[in-house]
Amino acid sequence: MKHVLRTSKLLLSVTALTVVTVISLTQSSVAEGSAKKKIGFSVYDMQYGFFQEMEKGTREASQAAGYDYVLVDQKSSESTMVSATQDLINQGISALIISPFKPDALGPIVDAAKEKKIPVVIDDIGGGGTDYDVIVISDNEKGGVLAADYIDSVLRSRPNNSKKVASITCEPSAVYAARRNAGFETRIKELGYQVVTTLSGNSRQEEGYRVTKDILSAHPDVAAIFSGNDPMAVGAAQAVADSGKSGVKDVLIVGFNADEIALQAIKAGQMGATVQQVPREMGKMTVDLATKLMKGEKPDYSNAANREVYVPVNLITAKEADALLKK
Amino acid sequence: MRILQTHKSRIPDAPATGSSINQVDWDLLWERFGTAVVTITIWLIAGLSTPRFANVDNFVSVLRQSAFVGVSAVGMTFAIIAGTFDLSVGSTQALCAWGAVSVAKVAGVFPAFVTAVALGGVIGLCNGSLVALVRIPAFIATLGTMFLVNGLTYILTNGQTARFSGKPFVWWGNAQVMSLPVPFVVFLGCALLGAAILHRTSFGRFIYAIGCSREAANVAGVPVAKTTILVFIVVGLFTGLGAALLGARLYSAGPGLEPGFELNVIATVVLGGTRLAGGRGSMLGTVAAAILFATLANVLNLSHVDAFVQRVVVGFVLLLALSVEGVRQRLAEYWSKRAARIPQSSQPL
Numbered sequence: 001m002k003h004v005l006r007t008s009k010l011l012l013s014v015t016a017l018t019v020v021t022v023i024s025l026t027q028s029s030v031a032e033g034s035a036k037k038k039i040g041f042s043v044y045d046m047q048y049g050f051f052q053e054m055e056k057g058t059r060e061a062s063q064a065a066g067y068d069y070v071l072v073d074q075k076s077s078e079s080t081m082v083s084a085t086q087d088l089i090n091q092g093i094s095a096l097i098i099s100p101f102k103p104d105a106l107g108p109i110v111d112a113a114k115e116k117k118i119p120v121v122i123d124d125i126g127g128g129g130t131d132y133d134v135i136v137i138s139d140n141e142k143g144g145v146l147a148a149d150y151i152d153s154v155l156r157s158r159p160n161n162s163k164k165v166a167s168i169t170c171e172p173s174a175v176y177a178a179r180r181n182a183g184f185e186t187r188i189k190e191l192g193y194q195v196v197t198t199l200s201g202n203s204r205q206e207e208g209y210r211v212t213k214d215i216l217s218a219h220p221d222v223a224a225i226f227s228g229n230d231p232m233a234v235g236a237a238q239a240v241a242d243s244g245k246s247g248v249k250d251v252l253i254v255g256f257n258a259d260e261i262a263l264q265a266i267k268a269g270q271m272g273a274t275v276q277q278v279p280r281e282m283g284k285m286t287v288d289l290a291t292k293l294m295k296g297e298k299p300d301y302s303n304a305a306n307r308e309v310y311v312p313v314n315l316i317t318a319k320e321a322d323a324l325l326k327k
Numbered sequence: 328m329r330i331l332q333t334h335k336s337r338i339p340d341a342p343a344t345g346s347s348i349n350q351v352d353w354d355l356l357w358e359r360f361g362t363a364v365v366t367i368t369i370w371l372i373a374g375l376s377t378p379r380f381a382n383v384d385n386f387v388s389v390l391r392q393s394a395f396v397g398v399s400a401v402g403m404t405f406a407i408i409a410g411t412f413d414l415s416v417g418s419t420q421a422l423c424a425w426g427a428v429s430v431a432k433v434a435g436v437f438p439a440f441v442t443a444v445a446l447g448g449v450i451g452l453c454n455g456s457l458v459a460l461v462r463i464p465a466f467i468a469t470l471g472t473m474f475l476v477n478g479l480t481y482i483l484t485n486g487q488t489a490r491f492s493g494k495p496f497v498w499w500g501n502a503q504v505m506s507l508p509v510p511f512v513v514f515l516g517c518a519l520l521g522a523a524i525l526h527r528t529s530f531g532r533f534i535y536a537i538g539c540s541r542e543a544a545n546v547a548g549v550p551v552a553k554t555t556i557l558v559f560i561v562v563g564l565f566t567g568l569g570a571a572l573l574g575a576r577l578y579s580a581g582p583g584l585e586p587g588f589e590l591n592v593i594a595t596v597v598l599g600g601t602r603l604a605g606g607r608g609s610m611l612g613t614v615a616a617a618i619l620f621a622t623l624a625n626v627l628n629l630s631h632v633d634a635f636v637q638r639v640v641v642g643f644v645l646l647l648a649l650s651v652e653g654v655r656q657r658l659a660e661y662w663s664k665r666a667a668r669i670p671q672s673s674q675p676l
Contacts, residue, residue: 105577
């Protein structure tokens with residue numbers, strides 16, 4: 001047992017030494033302190049192209065503004081989202097930008113940031129009902145309006161089309177995506193069309209297919225369908241094709257997201273168009289907002305009640321789809 | 328009961344035999360303190376090389392983070408010493424954490440923790456019964472419950488996250504007592520309790536016996552089936568407790584809480600010096616390894632290691648963790664061979 005005892009003593013002395021070193025280091029690091037402001041970005045998951053683009057925008061804007069830039073990856077895990085972002089906050093950042101994997105778990109992060117008086121800018125996904133400073137999202141409503149205008153411009157040039165359109169929504173809990181359909185429906189009614197039905201495809205391709213089949217049998221003369229995301233739009237295009245019609249010439253289909261499957265479908269003439277979100281611009285916007293917040297200024301909200309700022313979206317038709325696919 | 332003695336008999340009594348050979352059993356010392364020494368070394372290196380590592384806030388978050396894997400790893404240490412393991416702890420964690428958050432919302436903190444621990448215990452009972460009574464190999468049995476519980480969680484939650492930020496509940500995940508994070512204090516308490524059970528009770532001795540040799544333990548009259556079931560229940564109970572703490576930390580819980588959690592837990596236990604084949608292992612090692620993994624994740628974030636490179640590093644460390652045991656055994660063989668050679672060469676004298 002003597003040896004074990006001796007090792008324990010050794011272990012204790014090593015621990016003591018560590019503590020001493022650590023304390024001296026803490027002192028020195030406190031003394032050092034840099035004047036340069038530091039932006040911390042906690043990204044959803046760098047495996048996805050959308051977030052790679054968002055990160056690029058955030059990084060470029062931070063560097064252009066002369067900030068230090070620090071990134072952590074949540075790797076699609078709730079637990080990592082909180083622990084990695086906590087690591088970020090502990091590094092003495094001046095502003096936190098986060099695209100949360102689970103907005104519901106934002107509570108401890110926002111509380112920790114507020115305790116250190118660090119402004120919190122949320123990039124997309126959702127705010128989880130927390131006390132964040134501002135949230136940046138795509139202008140979903142405008143995207144719906146763009147889709148409505150496009151549908152009108154195409155149908156207007158056709159001689160004997162019906163004035164009937166349908167709308168397919170994402171899953172009910174996706175509150176931001178629901179605005180796409182709301183924007184679309186309001187605008188298309190203004191343009192003199194009738195929305196014959198609004199059905200949920202739960203954001204999924206196969207359900208988009210199924211509800212489109214239902215729409216086609218209930219309203220065979222429907223002239224256009226707007227879908228809240230691209231997987232459902234592609235499902236709708238398949239359903240239209242299976243009914244022996246064209247997703248461009250007979251029932252004009254428009255999606256949202258500019259996913260690759262949709263761009264391929266547009267290129268192949270199976271659907272008309274989609275609406276593109278611009279994550280890079282969203283990233284840039286978050287840095288601009290962080291700058292304002294660090295100066296103690298109030299951001300120019302697009303929607304002050306929910307502290308939202310919108311980033312513009314683009315309409316993608318066959319011409320642009322081709323260019324995007326080549327990229 | 329000789330098998331029970333093998334573990335202890337390795338400790339050299341170091342009587343004054345007059346021999347000049349240092350009889351320190353390095354293998355045993357490594358098993359007991361190796362991970363602790365490595366952890367402290369890494370802290371030293373990190374402290375010197377990463378400017379932001381050595382500050383109080385950061386230590387607090389490293390220790391806090393170690394607890395969520397750690398509490399479950401305390402239970403897993405029992406299983407691995409007994410020569411088995413449990414792949415279902417990841418799914419169990421998600422279900423228990425969701426249960427805790429949902430119950431905390433309506434009934435308060437104590438019922439929340441009881442729910443999580445009880446759910447874990449029930450899943451452990453299922454696992455244990457499948458392994459000990461139905462005789463399904465632990466790998467398959469716990470893989471089955473992993474899918475089953477995961478699916479069940481999605482059905483129960485409808486894919487949605489439960490959220491609750493009541494102060495008394497989130498205190499358990501976020502507060503500090505005497506500048507130590509609460510989850511870490513709970514973790515240390517669990518480890519002490521675990522060590523006491525392992526070393527001071529007949530249940531603990533049975534676990535070591537089964538891990539050394541199932542057949543021998545059976546012949547020696549150890550209630551193998553009962554002990555195995557209890558081991559899985561212990562894993563479930565600790566996992567449930569750890570899950571409730573994580574739910575409190577995140578103010579929320581839902582399916583897909585922490586992908587790959589089960590492997591992190593098993594890697595932690597093995598890195599802590601517990602032999603994957605069973606029969607040997609200690610709680611101190613598990614505590615040190617849990618802190619080591621949390622430190623690693625933290626240092627990688629602090630030194631701004633690229634997200635993709637981080638995955639490589641973590642994978643590398645996992646491999647390292649799993650090869651440590653083999654290397655240690657080879658070293659042990661080498662040392663015992665050397666020890667055997669020396670008396671021979673000294674005989675002519």
